[in-house]
Amino acid sequence: MVKSTSLALAVFAGLLAAPAFAQDVPNLKIYTYDGFAAEWGPGPGLKAGFEAICKCTVDFVAADSSIGTLRRVQLEGATTEADLIVGLDTAIAGEARDTGLFAEHNFYFDELTLPYGWTDKNFVPFDYAHFAFVYDSDKVANPPKSFEELIAMPDDFKIVIQDPRSATPGLGLVLWIKAAYGDRAPEIWAGLKPHILTVTREWSESYNLFLEGEADMALSYTTSPAYHIVEEDDDTIKAALFTEGHFAQTEVAGVLRSSKHQELAFQFLDYLTSADAQKIIPTTNWMFPVIDLGYELNPAFGTLPQPEKTLTLPEAEIEANSAAWIDEMLKAIQ
Missing domain, CATH: 3.40.190.10 (Periplasmic binding protein-like II)
Structure with a gap:
């Protein structure tokens, strides 16, 4: 009887604690375009990979295009729930930067394999x-x-x-x-x-x-x-x-100044250019990675x-x- 009562109290305490624990886990909200977030796109794999190391949850919120993601965050301004945008490209990066909505990062890009150099302080490239x-x-x-x-x-x-x-x-x-x-x-x-x-x-x-x-x-x-x-x-x-x-076209990601989880958002940018994340992108987003994956890059890309x-x-x-x-x-x- 004592053991049963103790077990019941432990289960009850666990049920009470579960919602509080869930509330303590930060949620990273990422605006992107629909193809990126789709079940066949890179979003699900990146979500699973980052959640395995971040002690957080990741939610992708999709618009119909990368231009649409920028327009949405422009409308929402500092009140946006988004922590970062993934999927802008270099053609609209200047316009995005001029909104003043994006924070600067402190990453270095000495190992990228882009067809040109990269020095942007607001945006991090992830494919091209x-x-x-x-x-x-x-x-x-x-x-x-x-x-x-x-x-x-x-x-x-x-x-x-x-x-x-x-x-x-x-x-x-x-x-x-x-x-x-x-x-x-x-x-x-x-x-x-x-x-x-x-x-x-x-x-x-x-x-x-x-x-x-x-x-x-x-x-x-x-x-x-x-x-x-x-x-x-x-x-x-x-x-x-x-x-x-x-x-x-180089696709980029940037952290919003208004993010309530900026440190976590920058960790996601770091993850996005890691080998673990980069090997997901080629055969889900059908673009080149921005780092040299060696034998982990599908050989089909070498024939192009x-x-x-x-x-x-x-x-x-x-x-x-x-x-x-x-x-x-x-x-x-x-």
């Missing part, structure tokens, strides 16, 4: 790839090797692209053409107009149109073929390399041809002119 048009080599035997060759294709050769106001690849294409052609950009856009089947709001819409055979090429990434190789054992989807060079030239634009120039460049593009293709 170059923008490219992908095609099915069974259907397109001789893909264009430049924007000018694409323009010269018959008018029934169609491409699908994304809206730069809502999708980061769409904005990336605007920057790519501007970096390659400068003041000739409106001429290039006008030349592309007959080939543009449609401009979709998000990447997934246009990529699905391409996979369904509605278009000959889709704006995507040099790493997109890796998905088809790994998941479908299909090596017919390829990225067309252009002689002008390609613009790179990469541009010989990486195009860039100064961040200040992007921030000052991107709205005008988008208007320039829309005017040319409408």
